[in-house]
Amino acid sequence: MNGIARKDFDLICQWVKPGSRVLDLGCGDGELLRELMDTRQVTGYGVEIDDASILACVKKGINVIQGDLEQGLSGFENDSFDYVILSRTLQTMRHTEGILKEMLRVGRQGIVTFPNFGYWKNRVQVLQGRMPRSADMPYQWYDTPNIHLCTVRDFEDLCAQHDFDILERVVLTQGKPVTLLPNLLGSLAVFRFEHRR
Amino acid sequence: MSHHEATHRWIVTPQTARFTEPLVLQSGAVLNGYDLVYETYGRLNASRTNAVLICHALSGNHHVAGYHSEHDKKPGWWDNMVGPGKPIDTERFFVIGVNNLGGCHGSTGPSSINPNTGKPFGADFPVVTVEDWVTAQARLAEHLNIERFAAVVGGSLGGMQALQWSIQYPDWLDHCLVIAAAPKLTAQNIAFNDVARQAILTDPDFNGGHYYGGPGPKRGLRLARMLGHITYLSDDVMGSKFGRALKSGSYQFGYDVEFEIESYLRYQGDKFAESFDANTYLLMTKALDYFDPAQDLEGGLAEALRPARADFLVVSFTTDWRFAPERSREIVEALLSNKRNVSYAEITHGHGHDAFLMVDPYYHGVVRAYMEKIEP
Numbered sequence: 323m324n325g326i327a328r329k330d331f332d333l334i335c336q337w338v339k340p341g342s343r344v345l346d347l348g349c350g351d352g353e354l355l356r357e358l359m360d361t362r363q364v365t366g367y368g369v370e371i372d373d374a375s376i377l378a379c380v381k382k383g384i385n386v387i388q389g390d391l392e393q394g395l396s397g398f399e400n401d402s403f404d405y406v407i408l409s410r411t412l413q414t415m416r417h418t419e420g421i422l423k424e425m426l427r428v429g430r431q432g433i434v435t436f437p438n439f440g441y442w443k444n445r446v447q448v449l450q451g452r453m454p455r456s457a458d459m460p461y462q463w464y465d466t467p468n469i470h471l472c473t474v475r476d477f478e479d480l481c482a483q484h485d486f487d488i489l490e491r492v493v494l495t496q497g498k499p500v501t502l503l504p505n506l507l508g509s510l511a512v513f514r515f516e517h518r519r
Numbered sequence: 520m521s522h523h524e525a526t527h528r529w530i531v532t533p534q535t536a537r538f539t540e541p542l543v544l545q546s547g548a549v550l551n552g553y554d555l556v557y558e559t560y561g562r563l564n565a566s567r568t569n570a571v572l573i574c575h576a577l578s579g580n581h582h583v584a585g586y587h588s589e590h591d592k593k594p595g596w597w598d599n600m601v602g603p604g605k606p607i608d609t610e611r612f613f614v615i616g617v618n619n620l621g622g623c624h625g626s627t628g629p630s631s632i633n634p635n636t637g638k639p640f641g642a643d644f645p646v647v648t649v650e651d652w653v654t655a656q657a658r659l660a661e662h663l664n665i666e667r668f669a670a671v672v673g674g675s676l677g678g679m680q681a682l683q684w685s686i687q688y689p690d691w692l693d694h695c696l697v698i699a700a701a702p703k704l705t706a707q708n709i710a711f712n713d714v715a716r717q718a719i720l721t722d723p724d725f726n727g728g729h730y731y732g733g734p735g736p737k738r739g740l741r742l743a744r745m746l747g748h749i750t751y752l753s754d755d756v757m758g759s760k761f762g763r764a765l766k767s768g769s770y771q772f773g774y775d776v777e778f779e780i781e782s783y784l785r786y787q788g789d790k791f792a793e794s795f796d797a798n799t800y801l802l803m804t805k806a807l808d809y810f811d812p813a814q815d816l817e818g819g820l821a822e823a824l825r826p827a828r829a830d831f832l833v834v835s836f837t838t839d840w841r842f843a844p845e846r847s848r849e850i851v852e853a854l855l856s857n858k859r860n861v862s863y864a865e866i867t868h869g870h871g872h873d874a875f876l877m878v879d880p881y882y883h884g885v886v887r888a889y890m891e892k893i894e895p
Contacts, residue, residue: 343858367855373881376864380832380888387851388865397852 329497342404348411352379440473548645556625561609569895574673574680583616606887629798642728701846703811715743741788753871820853
């Protein structure tokens with residue numbers, strides 16, 4: 323799981339320009355931010371709600387702010403970051419549209435990763451009459467934090483509705499980019515987007 | 520037991536620094552000379568880069584950690600945080616605790632002798648502010664030949680001093696730990712302080728502040744402390760600790776102590792009134808009320824913190840309603856606005872404001888982890 327998880331981090335590390343300012347929402351133990359600081363010399367902050375994750379971040383020497391993303395990003399000023407990252411968290415949020423708008427309020431570009439519900443293995447499980455489980459969605463229906471799952475196409479529709487331009491899109495399966503029928507063959511979606519100018 | 524057997528207690532001895540250069544206070548008043556009593560823990564390294572200053576709160580003092588003697592009942596007020604192997608580790612850091620100006624534990628204050636009159640200052644001791652304390656602490660640093668602190672740390676009113684350090688002497692500290700503090704008091708907070716002061720000022724034994732040699736306003740100070748104590752705890756912890764428990768098991772239909780909470784508060788009040796000076800209490804609460812580095816600044820706290828160069832750790836406690844998490848978040852937001860390195864932890868804790876003095880694995884874990892990343 324960890325090896326695959328790092329693949330979207332690798333992509334993000336390639337996308338983020340050296341020396342930029344980054345806000346990592348739901349930053350977990352701070353692994354991505356630490357890597358961005360070490361390899362891309364970024365500055366910035368993580369936001370987390372979980373005590374153990376905050377502690378792990380402080381141990382890594384990264385800036386982390388304890389807070390609830392559902393409350394928005396009111397503590398952050400407009401346009402104060404080059405990138406705002408939300409990795410594997412969007413699908414767990416109640417205020418999905420709210421957080422996406424907030425991301426592009428405080429940052430110039432947003433980077434989002436989420437498990438693609440349209441992945442064929444998920445579709446097969448639904449056809450078999452079951453809620454899907456996979457490497458990127460490892461939970462049972464009754465204990466999943468995922469409340470707003472979507473497909474690659476769904477996310478693109480939402481971006482269009484809000485006038486977000488998609489700058490880059492990569493859909494991964496087992497850490498490898500899928501170019502053919504990504505909404506069917508891709509398991510984890512990674513998007514970079516900004517406000518239409 | 521042989522004479523050389525290792526003592527199991529960590530014995531520390533307070534020291535006194537005398538300053539003869541006059542200190543012009545924020546009020547315009549001048550202190551011609553003054554003493555600061557302080558304690559140190561651990562060793563200053565050869566490059567003099569591992570010093571940590573601990574700023575105390577309302578009722579605190581220089582005695583941060585360890586014991587004064589083998590027979591001492593209690594260690595210093597932050598002994599669970601500061602010491603060998605503790606979150607603020609004295610094996611790595613040279614820690615300094617100092618009793619603030621106006622205090623009643625050895626530093627020059629209202630109960631000290633006024634050299635002009637040969638009598639205690641009493642009400643003639645000038646009102647001092649957080650800014651004045653920080654200035655005096657900086658002079659102590661010079662006295663100890665310390666040009667830069669690895670960290671300045673404080674909780675509550677001590678956190679305000681740490682914050683003020685980052686503004687007033689930005690190049691003198693690398694890290695600033697602001698715990699259970701606020702960028703300024705709210706009206707409600709000032710109101711509590713004023714009731715506490717009124718309890719002292721209206722005590723018939725207050726005698727205009729010149730009560731030394733007499734009984735002194737013990738009743739007033741006791742009430743002030745009782746009120747303060749209520750606000751430092753949460754409703755929940757009072758409920759779980761005391762509830763409606765009665766000392767004798769049934770109502771006595773009178774006004775003596777009946778509920779356990781009454782007994783507890785009176786005990787706390789009595790203990791405090793015996794060991795603390797009322798004039799110092801007045802002065803400390805006033806320093807709290809006055810603190811507002813953003814006062815008169817159009818850009819608010821963000822502008823006030825613009826000079827700051829330190830990295831910050833800000834910590835608050837969920838049930839602290841006197842220095843609520845919202846107040847700490849204001850500090851964090853102002854630091855974010857200035858693009859400072861800052862981490863913020865909001866500790867889920869049931870004990871209200873006093874939680875900052877208690878052991879909590881997450882709270883102490885965060886402080887420890889933060890201090891461990893500091894390379895002195």
